[in-house]
Structure formats: structure tokens, C-alpha cells
Amino acid sequence: MSGEPARRLVADLRVPGRVEAAFTAAPGEVLAVIGPNGAGKSTLLHALAGLVDVEGTALLAGTDLLGLPVRERRVGLVFQGQLLFPHLSALDNVAFGLRSRGTPRAAAESVARAWLDRFGVGDLAARRPRELSGGQAQRVAIARALATDPDVLLLDEPFTGLDVSVQMALRIELGRHLRDFAGIALLVTHDAIDALTLADRVLVLDGGRVAQSGAPAEVAAEPRTPHVARLVGLNLVDDGDQLIAFTPDAVVVSLAEPEGSSRLRWRGQVATVAPHGDAVRLLVHATPDLLADVTPAAATELGLAPGREVWLSAKATAVSRYAAR
The missing domain is CATH 2.40.50.100 (RNA polymerase II/Efflux pump adaptor protein, barrel-sandwich hybrid domain)
Incomplete structure (x- = not known):
């Protein structure tokens, strides 16, 4: 997958009765997916990750992601609520994706430690998820998704359930890492701050369909759905x-x-x-x-x-x- 044009994601997805969306995303781009509850935001991400039955195509470097087994999709997924493996340490959670692809333990753990350090939780490597705060656990979850060097990073409301101060700190940290991320990131959010500060473009879903797309400032200035208008205070x-x-x-x-x-x-x-x-x-x-x-x-x-x-x-x-x- 070399060259920017070849790595562009061109998707036309349909999960019958839930979402129907066509969109594109470029390498290095963060695409925020917003819309009211039930609009199909999480379903869109789950379709790309292979977690729901889906029709259509999602072409990346000429390869249809939807036709690949889940383990071969090179997709990283961060759920809301962390969802770490409870029986594994933070280090083993982050190393899990690499180990499952056959990376030797020492090499996988070295990469995992580097990512934990980058998110400021390297000293918590030996702790189990139950011994972590919500913010610490979400840092581990994001590090786990990035450790596999995915082509597509899917973030499903990663700040939900965290204290406001923790949200602000994690938003800044994630923004820094996304600026360096060479792949494509899709961020589902219900917060205008996320869309305006983290995203390069915004995709608005309403009733399972694409209602609007464009640069964050453009969408905020001329909202086309009541939800987006309320989100930006108009x-x-x-x-x-x-x-x-x-x-x-x-x-x-x-x-x-x-x-x-x-x-x-x-x-x-x-x-x-x-x-x-x-x-x-x-x-x-x-x-x-x-x-x-x-x-x-x-x-x-x-x-x-x-x-x-x-x-x-x-x-x-x-x-x-x-x-x-």
C-alpha cells in the first residue's frame, strides 16, 4: 500500500435497516462521524471492522476490506468503555494484536511498552484493567489499537464516560498522536469540540443516511440537520x-x-x-x-x-x- 492515492478509502456501505453511507477518506485524515442517537454512527464503524453483516464495498489500496477476514483488515478499533481484556495486564493488552499476528513476544512487548510510554502510562504496564482509572484504561485501549500500525483507526466515542478534566487531557494527547498517524482515522463523537478540534472533515449521519459532509468550519457555519445545529449552538x-x-x-x-x-x-x-x-x-x-x-x-x-x-x-x-x- 504505497503512495497517497492508493491508500485512499472509498466506501459505499449498507447495513440493511440501519445505515447506508458512501464516503471517502484520505491518508492522514481524521473524519469525524456525528449525528443523533440511532443515526448509524457506531454501525458504520462496526461494518468496517467486520463486527456486523454488511453489503457494498470499502476499497483501500484497491483491496475491498469487506472481503477480507477480520484479522487481515489492519483495522484498529477503540470502543467506548475501554473493553480491555480483564485477565491481561496493560502491557499484554497492548501487545495482544501483534502477538496474534505472530510477532515474537519480546518484539511485541517492546512495541507495547513504547506505546504505553507515549500515552504516559508506562509505569502501569503490569496492572490489570480493574486496577486502572477510566482515563488510564482508555489510554491503554488507544495504545492497543495503534500498536498494530493499522491502516484504518476506528474510534467509537473514546471519551464517553470519562470526567471532563480527563476528557480534555486525553483529547489533547489523542490529537497529538492523530497528527502523526499516517493512516485514516474515523472518529464517532457526540461532542462538537471533538469535531472542531480533532477532525479534518465531518460526516453527518441522520436516519442512517449521509446528510452532510465537509470541513468542520463549513459544517458548523451551515448546518443542514437540527442535530448539528444544536451541536454548534445554532x-x-x-x-x-x-x-x-x-x-x-x-x-x-x-x-x-x-x-x-x-x-x-x-x-x-x-x-x-x-x-x-x-x-x-x-x-x-x-x-x-x-x-x-x-x-x-x-x-x-x-x-x-x-x-x-x-x-x-x-x-x-x-x-x-x-x-x-
């Missing part, structure tokens, strides 16, 4: 052949219908009221559901509470319009 309104996106702080909340032809307006019932930085954020059940940020003083003056009927409006100059596809 309101999204479908206006036929156009989509309208705007920030919650561009929304004016009033009890009476707003005046002025230059304003877009919606009426709805307040669903939730919660602090959001220096503001108070409202979720209003309008058509569609919308977010609005108001000052604490305005929230008190208007008596904003769940169940309150309100009007929402935004100036036409405060919204972004782009073609619906």
Missing part, C-alpha cells in the same frame, strides 16, 4: 428551498407579537429555562423548537418559566440564509 429553520441559521442571542423574546416587517417571528411555549454563562437560555416549543438567550433581568421582568407563551423574533439581517440541499 437555531435552524427550514424555509422550503432555504435554510435559516441564527444564534440564540439574536432572538428577541416578548409577550406581545413583535411589530415590523423586517422581523422573522414565531410563537411558542417555554419548555426549559436554564443558566447559560451570563445569560438565561430558553428552549421554546415553537415550529421548530428554538433556543433564545436573554438577560437574567429580562427573564424576571417577563416572568419566563416553563409553560409561558411567548413570541420570538429575529431581524432578517441577523440570520444566515443558504440553499437547502
Whole structure:
């Protein structure tokens, strides 16, 4: 597998009733896969790894990964929740993939120790998974996936279940290793931070289909699904052949219908009221559901509470319009 064009992944996958996705990924690229629960994100990764029955093709260097036995796919997989072998030490967990391919023990352990050191857990090599914290165990799991020098690295929500501070530290570490990774990485995530800081491109799944793809900044600026809009903190309104996106702080909340032809307006019932930085954020059940940020003083003056009927409006100059596809 030599030369960048030859190592490009060209996939057209179908897991009947669950996901149907066509996409490409280049060597050295991190592709973030995002979408709501049940969109088919994990199923897509599991299809590439050979863990579910799948139709279609996934061509890498002219070879269809889907036609290869799982052990020959050169795919590394990191699940959410670590899933280390409980009876093996951290060192043996990381060396496992190499040993299963016939690498002599001493050589496999040398590679495993190097990867544990790179992730800052080399001193924990002799510990079993039950003796590791969540963050330590996930570092071992990622080291195990990278130790086999995979062509494709599949990361299925690797930060889920970890403390926020541990997530931040591990995100930085993983980002550093991904920058040096010559293969292709697919990262399933539900966090906009991951997509914006780790990914070169974003693939949006919705209802098992590809709804959008592009650079993270492009997807964040012009979201095409409500899930992505919420992920990046925007309101999204479908206006036929156009989509309208705007920030919650561009929304004016009033009890009476707003005046002025230059304003877009919606009426709805307040669903939730919660602090959001220096503001108070409202979720209003309008058509569609919308977010609005108001000052604490305005929230008190208007008596904003769940169940309150309100009007929402935004100036036409405060919204972004782009073609619906």
C-alpha cells in the first residue's frame, strides 16, 4: 500500500435497516462521524471492522476490506468503555494484536511498552484493567489499537464516560498522536469540540443516511440537520428551498407579537429555562423548537418559566440564509 492515492478509502456501505453511507477518506485524515442517537454512527464503524453483516464495498489500496477476514483488515478499533481484556495486564493488552499476528513476544512487548510510554502510562504496564482509572484504561485501549500500525483507526466515542478534566487531557494527547498517524482515522463523537478540534472533515449521519459532509468550519457555519445545529449552538429553520441559521442571542423574546416587517417571528411555549454563562437560555416549543438567550433581568421582568407563551423574533439581517440541499 504505497503512495497517497492508493491508500485512499472509498466506501459505499449498507447495513440493511440501519445505515447506508458512501464516503471517502484520505491518508492522514481524521473524519469525524456525528449525528443523533440511532443515526448509524457506531454501525458504520462496526461494518468496517467486520463486527456486523454488511453489503457494498470499502476499497483501500484497491483491496475491498469487506472481503477480507477480520484479522487481515489492519483495522484498529477503540470502543467506548475501554473493553480491555480483564485477565491481561496493560502491557499484554497492548501487545495482544501483534502477538496474534505472530510477532515474537519480546518484539511485541517492546512495541507495547513504547506505546504505553507515549500515552504516559508506562509505569502501569503490569496492572490489570480493574486496577486502572477510566482515563488510564482508555489510554491503554488507544495504545492497543495503534500498536498494530493499522491502516484504518476506528474510534467509537473514546471519551464517553470519562470526567471532563480527563476528557480534555486525553483529547489533547489523542490529537497529538492523530497528527502523526499516517493512516485514516474515523472518529464517532457526540461532542462538537471533538469535531472542531480533532477532525479534518465531518460526516453527518441522520436516519442512517449521509446528510452532510465537509470541513468542520463549513459544517458548523451551515448546518443542514437540527442535530448539528444544536451541536454548534445554532437555531435552524427550514424555509422550503432555504435554510435559516441564527444564534440564540439574536432572538428577541416578548409577550406581545413583535411589530415590523423586517422581523422573522414565531410563537411558542417555554419548555426549559436554564443558566447559560451570563445569560438565561430558553428552549421554546415553537415550529421548530428554538433556543433564545436573554438577560437574567429580562427573564424576571417577563416572568419566563416553563409553560409561558411567548413570541420570538429575529431581524432578517441577523440570520444566515443558504440553499437547502
